Structure formats: structure tokens, C-alpha cells
Amino acid sequence: MAFHIKNPDTDLLARKVAALRKTGLTEAVHTALLHELEREQRKPSLVEVGIDFARELRARGNPQKGRPADKTFRDSLYEDG
Template structure:
């Protein structure tokens, strides 16, 4: 299947990589794309980051110093006394 790189800078980068590695252009593009996909897969998922953030907040928190989250507290927040 044919693949045409229309962007001159991208084409030049692919050719530089192929020359530097001593491989063909198709192999250079394949390796570069595979490497980038591996990097993306290694990144933590958003949900995992959110869970980690919540755990860190809980670890840093001090419930003994907090206000009770009762009706009076929420009424005060909303301006209803």
C-alpha cells in the first residue's frame, strides 16, 4: 500500500531518521510510529490520575480540623440561613 508524505519537513525528518539508522524509509516511519505509540500507551490514564489525586488529597487532609458537612454548613454556603 502506498503512503505519501505531503509535508516537506516531515518527509525530510523521515529521510534523516532512515539515513541515521541505516534503514529504509518505510522501516524508519514504522519504527518511529511504533515508538510513539509505545510512549502513548505508557502514559497514565485520566481516571488513574484522578484516583491518585484524590488519594493524595485524602492523605494531606485533616478531617479533625474540617467543618461538618451538615445542613447548616450547606445553607451557609448558599446564603440560606
């Protein structure tokens, strides 16, 4: 299957990478895409980021110094003024 790069800047980048690696354009694009895919797959998911954030907050917290989250406290969060 043919692959045509229509963007001149992208074409130039692919040619520069191919020249630096002394490979063909297909191999240069293949390697670049493979590396980008691997990099993206190593990123933590949003769920993992959220879990880590919650764990960090919990580790920093001090329950003895906290205020009770009773109805009065929750209502105070929505008061105007």
C-alpha cells in the same frame, strides 16, 4: 500499500531519522510510530489520574481539622458577597 508523505517538513524528518539509523524510510517511520504508540499506551488514563489525585488529597487531609460539610457550610459556598 503505498504511504506518501505530503508534508515536506515531515518528509525531511523521516529522511533524517532514516539516515541517522541507516534504514529505509518505511522502517524509520514504522519504528517512530511504534515508539510513539508505546509511549501513549504507557500514559495513565484520565480515570487513573483522577484516582491518584483523590488518593493524594486524602493522604494530605486531616479529618480532625476539617469543618463539617453540613447544610450551612454548603449554602455558604453559594452566597453572593
